[in-house]
Amino acid sequence: MQKIETITAMRVAAAELRASGRRVALLPTLGALHAGHASLIRLAQARGDAVVVSAFVNPLQFGPSEDYAKYPRTPSADVAFAEREKVDVLFTPTAEEMFPKGFSTQLMEDYVSKPLCGVVRTALFRGTLTCWLKLMNIIQPAVLLMGEKDVQQVAVVRKAAQDLALPVEILVGPMVRDADGFAVSARNTYLSPAHREEALAVYRSLCRAKEMVYSGVKSADRIVAEVTHILAEKRRLRVIYILLVNRETMEAVREVVPGQHLLAISYWVDEVRLTDNFSL
Secondary structure: OEEEOOHHHHHHHHHHHHHOOOOEEEEEEOOOOOHHHHHHHHHHHHOOOEEEEEEOOOHHHOOOOOOOOOOOOOHHHHHHHHHHOOOOEEEOOOHHHHOOOOOOOOOOOOOOOOOOHHHHOOOHHHHHHHHHHHHHHHHOOOEEEEEHHHHHHHHHHHHHHHHOOOOOEEEEEOOOEOOOOOEOOHHHHHOOHHHHHHHHHHHHHHHHHHHHHHOOOOEHHHHHHHHHHHHHOOOOEEEEEEEEEEOOOOOEOOEOOOOOEEEEEEEEEOOEEEEEEEEO
8 A cells, every 4th residue: 555645646646546457436534534434445446446545634624613623633543444444545645735825726516515514514515625626636536435424515526526527436335334323423533422322312313214204204394303302302412403305405305205315414412513314
């Protein structure tokens, strides 16, 4: 495995991978690599793709009151993880390398990014798109790897790729959950055992929503009311949003169409903000 820190060296390595006849798959991450990332790496490798993982805490996607400074950074563990998963290249640029002094260009998607997390995290998708487009320009991947955990991010990137005619296949892997149902996320390291126990109510509420749909309930209002009731019993949980949405546009819907819609949740566990979702 190569570990690369500069844009120049990354361009060279990516060109060499393409010249060898392999399709390059890019997995952009914030680092703190985990089981969800491993599942995406293996998905690409099963197709014979060469995998480049970027591990970079992108300052552009964090608002001024968000957790950029304390976001988990585990560089040594990331190297060991990438080697264990037989990644071809681990790209770990600095903020100064990616966004030097005077950098002033950003990319916005102005529709799919607006609801849900876009309401309360106004920098998130603009910063993500800007960083990812730069990564794609550097690496020129044939495939972009994404996970269903970040379902709105998937929808936003799909829309931007379509609008800008980006020559990349977007390969989306299923969400990875721990044995107790908790969605795998780097921010889970912020949680105490008591926090985690409270937050497991979110998974239980999503399962209950799925049961309601299986039993014939289609009303978004009824499903959201039931989920809200379950979460209201947990004193450490504060709901940011609970919405039934179209999985492609993120538009709120009034009735569930199985396979097309999902239940999206964002919430605080004391001072930790997390998200989850379930296809219905």
